[in-house]
Amino acid sequence: MFNTKVALGTWSWGSGLNGGDQVFGNHLTQTDLQAVVDSAMANGLNFWDTAAAYGEGSSETLLGNCLTAYNRDDYFLSTKFTPRFAGSGENPVGDMLAGSLKRLHTDHVDLYWIHNAEGVEKWTPMIIPLVKKGLIKHVGVSNHNLQQIKRAREILNAGGVELDAVQNHYSLLDRKSEDEGILDYCHENGITFFPYMVLEQGVLTGKHDAAHPFEGDSNRAKKYNPLLPKLNELLAKMIELAGKYHVAVADIATAWVIQKNTTPIIGVTKQHYIADTKRALSLNLTSDEMKALESLADQAHVNTQGSWEHSMDK
Known part of the structure; x- marks a missing residue:
């Protein structure tokens, strides 16, 4: 469906509510991020994922500005409608999309997501006319469980639109989408599964452990620092495999999800992350290596579910 093995995520860009400064403790400038975009584009990585909710639109603004030097046909844009930030007008989905298009300096998005499952019956039908107007090329749903995915697909299909993608939290430390049959459903129905938080906000990069916790008081530090002592054995195995294959530790986590037949969204904030x-x-x-990683992750018994996530139970 989508001609890419990986998407590049921009949740950690921008500032303000749900922005990179609050969630990750990042303070990235346009100049910092232009170098990231230029490196990615030069290396053939041209699938960009963002959302109006990330930093109250500031992530979209930064990404849109960074991409102005490139032809629109040379990159793929993915952004999102977030129900809890919906306006009160007659067409809240269209209104939020219009804001995204303006910030991204484009007349269409290649992939538009319903960001969570609050109101499947209400919001899903509003996507259909936007597809038919050419403002949206492909439709996806994020943070939906299997029942909600199936219902959204039914609604879209009734309007002559396909559900092309599902985006959920999925990593070595959170495999609920696999356990509840979502991955199998996607694979059986030609729907691309995009896992996010593949690196668990940096926990699975090998840069942090019980002796080297996240600094500061970001949301990430508060959530993950208490979990780090439980991850020693998993991280040791990842470091061992990274040495064997001469790659970064983060590459082990990324390769694991790719080999699960998924298309991961990898957050990028620095130029060397592209390589x-x-x-x-x-x-x-x-x-055997895949199974060993999964076994050690299970033994850690950590819960990395985000506060915004709903149950993946059927």
């Missing part, structure tokens, strides 16, 4: 991400595309872990 790491590209290496992960050609890394092939053995079946």
